[in-house]
Amino acid sequence: MTPKLAFAQLSEKLSSIYPNREASTIARYVLEDIFKAKWPFEQTPTINTEQYTAVLQRLLQKEPWQYIVGEADFYDLKYYVDKSVLIPRPETEELVYWISQNHKTKPPQSLLDIGTGSACIPISLQKRFPTSEIWAVDKSLEALEVAKKNATRHQTPIKFLELDILSKSNWQLLPKFDIIISNPPYITTSEKQLMQTNVLDYEPHMALFVTNNDPLQFYKIILDQARQHLNPEGWVYFELNEHNGQDMVSLYKDYGYQNVELEKDLSNRDRMIRGQFI
Numbered sequence: 001m002t003p004k005l006a007f008a009q010l011s012e013k014l015s016s017i018y019p020n021r022e023a024s025t026i027a028r029y030v031l032e033d034i035f036k037a038k039w040p041f042e043q044t045p046t047i048n049t050e051q052y053t054a055v056l057q058r059l060l061q062k063e064p065w066q067y068i069v070g071e072a073d074f075y076d077l078k079y080y081v082d083k084s085v086l087i088p089r090p091e092t093e094e095l096v097y098w099i100s101q102n103h104k105t106k107p108p109q110s111l112l113d114i115g116t117g118s119a120c121i122p123i124s125l126q127k128r129f130p131t132s133e134i135w136a137v138d139k140s141l142e143a144l145e146v147a148k149k150n151a152t153r154h155q156t157p158i159k160f161l162e163l164d165i166l167s168k169s170n171w172q173l174l175p176k177f178d179i180i181i182s183n184p185p186y187i188t189t190s191e192k193q194l195m196q197t198n199v200l201d202y203e204p205h206m207a208l209f210v211t212n213n214d215p216l217q218f219y220k221i222i223l224d225q226a227r228q229h230l231n232p233e234g235w236v237y238f239e240l241n242e243h244n245g246q247d248m249v250s251l252y253k254d255y256g257y258q259n260v261e262l263e264k265d266l267s268n269r270d271r272m273i274r275g276q277f278i
Contacts (some may be wrong), residue, residue, distance in 0.1 A: 108178035119147035184218035245270030
């Protein structure tokens, strides 16, 4: 099968479950990353029909193409991903950009990423703040293995620690930081029915769902404990559900934070927030 024929067929079949443009984009990434075909797919190599059929079946079952390829793009770098970590999202790129812009004239000396997953946040920030000491923690040992693999790939000296931040005693293992960042779970179990199959059936539930139907559960404990783990005038940054913006502003103030800023993403949704503990 030629790459051009494979692209046409794959785009058509995927359009039954994805919008046309997204179907074509997925088809292109798959052919480029798995089969090493070069856009616009006019030349060889010939596509292995057996391998192509196996990949197609996985795609038609709505498995994310990033897991099939084994890589995801984030902030101009490629990250290894598997089912133990969330697939990096564009909104998280915007969070990294916001942090980078806010601190480019005075880079933080130390930084902590909580629930690091693939480590896309700390690796991206290490590239922008090369003199910073950066830590990253996650409850999942499997996720940390992925994170370490990515840190090695991108030559970033990040300190990784397996840690469940819901246990207050575990915070004693952490030093103080200039910046603490997290994109924590915030989806309640009652919201599962609203989620897309490719997310619900494949991405790690530990990184998506809160267990007690309190969507702010992780935000509360991080804001609470961070007060003992921030250097003077340190900042806490979060990615958040667009519907929780004003509740998060109030939560920051309840825990004594100042200079609270709610930031919109490129789609004009409240998706990021920061506050300073003075």
